[in-house]
Amino acid sequence: MHIAQPLHVQPIPFVDPVDAFEAFADDPVAALLDSADAVGGRGRYAFLAGDPYHVLEAGAGDDPFGQLARELARVR
Secondary structure (H helix, E strand, O other): OOOOOOOOOOOOOOOOHHHHHHHHOOOOOOEEEEOOOOOOOOOOOEEEEOOOOOOOOOOOOOOHHHHHHHHHHHHO
């Protein structure tokens, strides 16, 4: 099995994910997924997302995964 390797990596200074998330303050559907386990050594990644292409909403009793499957089928 061949695993692709990055051609170029440019380290950047650390920015606390919560501080970086402030840039999304005006986005009502922005999301921050932060592993946040600095002590246990597993807190390695944080993902910030904003300005989505599309938002799926599901209410109580709805099937969000069925809704997602239909949306993916529509755009493929």
